Amino acid sequence: MAVIEIKNVAKRFGEYQALHDINLTIADQEFMVLLGASGCGKSTLLRIICGLETATEGEIWIGGKRVDHLAPKDRGISMVFQNYAVFPHLTVFENIGFGLRMQKMSNDDVKRRVERTAGLMHIEQLLTRYSGELSGGQRQRVAVARALAMEPDVILMDEPLSNLDALLRMEMRAELKGVLAESNTTAIYVTHDQVEAMSMADRISVMHEGKIVQAASPIEVYRNPAAEFVAGFIGNPPMNFLEATPQGGGKFSVAGHSFDGPSAANSNLQFAIRPEDMTLAENGFPAVAKVVEPLGAHLLVTCELDGKLFRAILDSEMQVKPGETLKLAPVKDRIRWFDPETTLAVA
Amino acid sequence: MTAATTDVAEPSQDTRKAGRFVYVAGVVLLCAWVLVPLYFLLINTLSSPEAVNAYPKSFIPEFDLGSLTFFAGFDGILTALKNSILVAAMTMVMSILIGAPAGYALSRFEFRGKELFRLLILLTRAFPLPLLALPLAVMFIRTGIDDTVFGLALVHTTLAIPFAVLITFSLFSGIPIELEEAAWTLGCNRVTAFQKVILPLVLPGITASAIFAFVISWNEVFAAAVLTIENRTLTAFLLQNLDTSPLHLKFAGGFILVVPALIFIFAVRKYLFAMWGIANR
Ligand SMILES: Nc1ncnc2c1ncn2[C@@H]1O[C@H](COP(=O)(O)OP(=O)(O)OP(=O)(O)O)[C@@H](O)[C@H]1O
Ligand SMILES: [Mg+2]
Numbered sequence: 019m020a021v022i023e024i025k026n027v028a029k030r031f032g033e034y035q036a037l038h039d040i041n042l043t044i045a046d047q048e049f050m051v052l053l054g055a056s057g058c059g060k061s062t063l064l065r066i067i068c069g070l071e072t073a074t075e076g077e078i079w080i081g082g083k084r085v086d087h088l089a090p091k092d093r094g095i096s097m098v099f100q101n102y103a104v105f106p107h108l109t110v111f112e113n114i115g116f117g118l119r120m121q122k123m124s125n126d127d128v129k130r131r132v133e134r135t136a137g138l139m140h141i142e143q144l145l146t147r148y149s150g151e152l153s154g155g156q157r158q159r160v161a162v163a164r165a166l167a168m169e170p171d172v173i174l175m176d177e178p179l180s181n182l183d184a185l186l187r188m189e190m191r192a193e194l195k196g197v198l199a200e201s202n203t204t205a206i207y208v209t210h211d212q213v214e215a216m217s218m219a220d221r222i223s224v225m226h227e228g229k230i231v232q233a234a235s236p237i238e239v240y241r242n243p244a245a246e247f248v249a250g251f252i253g254n255p256p257m258n259f260l261e262a263t264p265q266g267g268g269k270f271s272v273a274g275h276s277f278d279g280p281s282a283a284n285s286n287l288q289f290a291i292r293p294e295d296m297t298l299a300e301n302g303f304p305a306v307a308k309v310v311e312p313l314g315a316h317l318l319v320t321c322e323l324d325g326k327l328f329r330a331i332l333d334s335e336m337q338v339k340p341g342e343t344l345k346l347a348p349v350k351d352r353i354r355w356f357d358p359e360t361t362l363a364v365a
Numbered sequence: 366m367t368a369a370t371t372d373v374a375e376p377s378q379d380t381r382k383a384g385r386f387v388y389v390a391g392v393v394l395l396c397a398w399v400l401v402p403l404y405f406l407l408i409n410t411l412s413s414p415e416a417v418n419a420y421p422k423s424f425i426p427e428f429d430l431g432s433l434t435f436f437a438g439f440d441g442i443l444t445a446l447k448n449s450i451l452v453a454a455m456t457m458v459m460s461i462l463i464g465a466p467a468g469y470a471l472s473r474f475e476f477r478g479k480e481l482f483r484l485l486i487l488l489t490r491a492f493p494l495p496l497l498a499l500p501l502a503v504m505f506i507r508t509g510i511d512d513t514v515f516g517l518a519l520v521h522t523t524l525a526i527p528f529a530v531l532i533t534f535s536l537f538s539g540i541p542i543e544l545e546e547a548a549w550t551l552g553c554n555r556v557t558a559f560q561k562v563i564l565p566l567v568l569p570g571i572t573a574s575a576i577f578a579f580v581i582s583w584n585e586v587f588a589a590a591v592l593t594i595e596n597r598t599l600t601a602f603l604l605q606n607l608d609t610s611p612l613h614l615k616f617a618g619g620f621i622l623v624v625p626a627l628i629f630i631f632a633v634r635k636y637l638f639a640m641w642g643i644a645n646r
Contacts, residue, residue, distance in 0.1 A: 069545050088547045097550045103543040107565045116561075120552030168551065 020081040020171035020204045021095065022047050022067065027076030029228075034060045040076070042294055044204060044221075049195070050233075052208045053215040055251070058134045060208045061100075063225075064174050067206065081171060091120075096165035097305070098175040102157045104149040108158050110136070111145040117168045122273065135167040138197050155186045162194065166201060173198070175207045179214065191218060212252050216240065223359030224248050242354065246361040249290050249354065255318070255329045262289040262355070270355075273303050273324040280355050280364045287364065288356040293315050295352035298329040302347030305330070310338050370473035406623065408617035417613040434618035440482070445602035445627075448514055452598055455518035456525055457575045462524070464529025464631060465571060467480035469563075483534075486527045494524075498591045505592060512593050519590045525578035532574040536567045576633050584628050 022044040029037040031211060036059045053333045064069040066079055069090035070324050078085050085093045096117070105113050110275070112119075114135055123248045136142045139159040149157055169284045176196075179187045195218050198205050209215055215222050223233040224247070225319045232244035243249035262270040268281035268321040272289045279287060296302075296318075305321035305328055312318075317332045321344060330346055337342065355364045408416050413429040436442055470476075471483065501520065502511065510516035540563060541564035548558035597605065603618045610618070 068550060070549070088552060090546075091552045091554065095550065097547070099543045099547060101541065101543055103541065104549040105544060105547070105562055107562075115549070117551035120557070164547075164551070 021079075021208070022172060022204060023077075023079040024063075024067070025077045025079065027063070027066060027073045027078065029059070029066060031073070035228060037066075037073075040228075040230055042200070042223060042230060044206065044231060045204055047204055049198060049205045049207065049218060049220040051215040051219035051222045052206060052225055053212060053222050053252075054210060055208060058106070058225045059121070059228040060210075061176055062210050064097075064206060067172075068174055069093055069096055070097075071346055080162050082200075093172075095174055096168045096170040096173040096178050097167045098161050098173070098178045100177045102154075102161040102181075102182060104152075104157050104160050104164070106149050109145065110147050110149075112143065113149070113160055113162045114145075114167050116164065128331065132170075133165055139163040139193075155190070158182060160189065162197075164302055166197065169201070170203060172204045172206070173201075175205065176212070177208055180209070180211070187214070194218070201287045205343045212254070216252075217252070224251065226251075230233075241352075243362050244288075244365065246288065246290075246356045246358075251337055253292060255293055257290045257326050257354070259356075260289045260291075260324055260326065260328070262287040275301075275349075277302060277353065281357070283364055286290055286358060288358055289354060290354040291348045293329040294331040295349040296332075296346045297349065298332070298336075299345060299347035302345035303328075305344050305346050306341050307338050307342050307344055310340055370606045374543075382616075403627075404621065405622050406616060409613065410620040412613065414593055414611065415614040417616060420510060422502045432613050433621075436617055436621060438608075441597075441602065442599075442621075443601045445597050446621075448593075448596050449599035450625075452589075453523060453579045453582040455515065456518045456521040459518065460520040460578040461531040461533075461571060461575050462526035465533045466576070467526075467530045468533030469537050471534045474540070478500070481532075486530050489523065490527050494587050495528045498588065501588075512596055514596055517589055517596075517598065518582070520592065521582040521585055522578075524585065525581045528577055528581070529574050532577070533567070533571065536570040536574075538567055555582065572633060576630065579629065580626060 024040050024042040024044075028035070029039060033044050036118050040063060042050075049171075052063065054060050059173060062071060066073045067080075069085070069118045070086060073086065078096070080093055080095070090097075104110075105116065108116065111132055112318055113134045117130045118131055133142065133143070136145060141143050141156060141159045141163060144152065144156060144160070152160065158181070162175075162178065162359060165175075167356070191214060207218060219236050219254060220237050221233060222239050225232045225248045226245075228350075232239055232248050234242075234244070239248060239251055243252065243257070250259075260272050262272045262279060263286055264276070264279070265271050265276060266284070268279055269276050270279035270289065271277075274362060277289070279289075282337040295307060303323050305323040307319050308320050308322040308327070310317065311320075317334050317338060319330050319332055319338055321328050321330065324345070330344070334340065356362065387464060410430060412427050413431055416423065416429070434551055471479065481528075505511035505516050510519070544562050544566075545558050549555075553561060574610055584600065586600040586604055587628045589598045591617065592602060599622060603620045603622060607615050
């Protein structure tokens with residue numbers, strides 16, 4: 019059982035505050051993805067959990083035990099580094115067995131464990147090679163195998179796939195998820211790739227400027243972003259925003275049309291809708307198409323609406339030319355509202 | 366690769382030939398620069414006193430071992446050789462033991478005045494040794510380490526340390542911190558991670574800087590001449606005795622000085638190449 023609890027963790031580098039009061043609980047055997055833009059503090063948080071960095075404030079608990087004061091080796095964790103960190107002076111076999119040898123495991127046991135883990139990662143045939151003789155993808159597999167061989171309670175991964183090409187990344191994504199699901203470990207996976215996050219995670223924690231903005235299942239994060247930042251960060255292209263002014267009685271005027279909004283609110287709000295939740299309808303917003311991008315499966319149309327850029331994903335069969343005026347209507351139950359003061363979602 | 370072939374996108378046959386010629390000529394010249402004096406030294410060492418002073422010279426050695434046997438029988442030369450090796454070895458060990466941790470600290474930790482510290486290390490080389498010789502001699506006499514192998518090794522160590530620190534600093538800096546961190550997460554503490562990961566990776570470079578320290582000590586003559594009387598190193602011993610010797614003995618003495626250093630460097634050349642990043646298997 020390895021529940022990870024992060025309690026009120028803050029980190030300052032001199033004047034600079036990299037993490038603000040982080041609170042997060044990760045369930046046993048959960049696959050948690052930390053998602054956020056570059057520089058938002060993902061690695062810093064991971065390194066604090068791992069013990070490579072000390073928090074300025076707060077506590078880390080793993081498996082019901084406080085571990086802040088413990089060295090990395092005593093926390094029952096393994097880490098996969100962004101740049102692999104495969105030891106260049108050791109063979110693949112010795113790399114994978116490194117941690118086991120440190121535990122003084124017998125030669126036979128090391129051999130058995132290394133071969134099994136190498137099998138999982140499909141690198142049995144590379145065991146006698148050195149890291150200089152491996153491709154990036156193979157090195158990646160070695161790094162993961164080395165972490166898995168420890169059979170840790172917790173495995174931490176810092177953008178492990180970021181250096182691979184798109185195809186290999188997709189392959190490794192599925193493979194890694196499969197291997198981890200079988201290994202009963204709690205995993206924290208750092209990435210700035212939202213596709214990776216959406217496809218692998220049990221839960222996603224979206225980070226922004228040293229804070230966790232939302233921690234929820236991928237579909238929840240996608241459908242019900244807790245803040246404007248999440249709405250604008252997740253989804254490709256991200257959500258559209260339009261100004262909404264209250265008309266009383268829970269009605270809001272958006273680009274000349276009236277919509278039912280949050281009944282409690284009577285200040286200006288942001289109306290948000292995903293591009294794929296727009297349909298063509300007679301009573302829709304009139305929008306002038308600016309750029310038309312056929313993406314194969316769909317048609318991405320960037321229009322001008324209410325003086326702002328507005329994107330819609332339409333059926334690829336549609337014939338749309340730039341300059342044409344489209345009538346776009348949102349799917350009613352997909353509309354989301356945000357308070358521009360707090361930037362948080364309002365229901 | 367030569368400049369001629371890299372600068373031009375598609376070099377003609379002629380420029381390529383010319384480049385090749387310059388390259389070969391350069392290599393030959395450099396080799397000659399090192400080898401010709403050594404060869405003369407060898408010939409003259411192996412020649413009889415008459416042949417050494419004769420003109421024109423023969424380019425084929427006579428294999429007259431007279432000068433060398435003279436030295437072999439020369440009183441104190443073996444002690445001097447032993448002292449030289451002892452001092453150089455102690456210098457090697459001490460400069461690495463002190464220099465490598467300093468290099469590690471410089472590359473891995475942030476502390477106030479780090480840049481200044483690095484500069485100061487270099488500045489120690491700016492003090493001319495003759496300036497320090499007298500105060501050092503006085504200090505050595507007071508502490509009772511004057512005229513000892515250890516005392517001289519201390520002086521040589523201070524000469525070698527700046528290089529040891531700077532070489533090891535760049536060695537450690539060249540090793541990604543993630544390798545160490547990975548070792549920490551895999552069950553190592555700072556010491557075992559250093560032993561199992563960092564040390565194997567820097568060993569060739571450390572060896573190279575140790576050799577450098579050895580050679581610095583071996584070649585150093587001023588401090589050796591000033592600070593020792595009985596326990597002279599080979600350089601100081603020969604300098605003292607050859608001053609007034611006939612020419613053939615000077616040659617033989619020079620030969621005796623050069624050869625051990627050459628043999629030593631030849632034996633560890635692999636590590637020297639490693640320092641320059643040239644694979645030599
Ligand atoms: N040792 C340090 N000293 C000073 N500032 C640091 C240090 N480490 C990180 N930071 C700062 O803390 C912030 C968060 O860094 P962190 O490495 O956690 O970002 P990240 O989310 O992992 O980004 P990326 O996706 O680019 O890896 C950055 O602004 C960074 O400049
Ligand atoms: Mg990072």
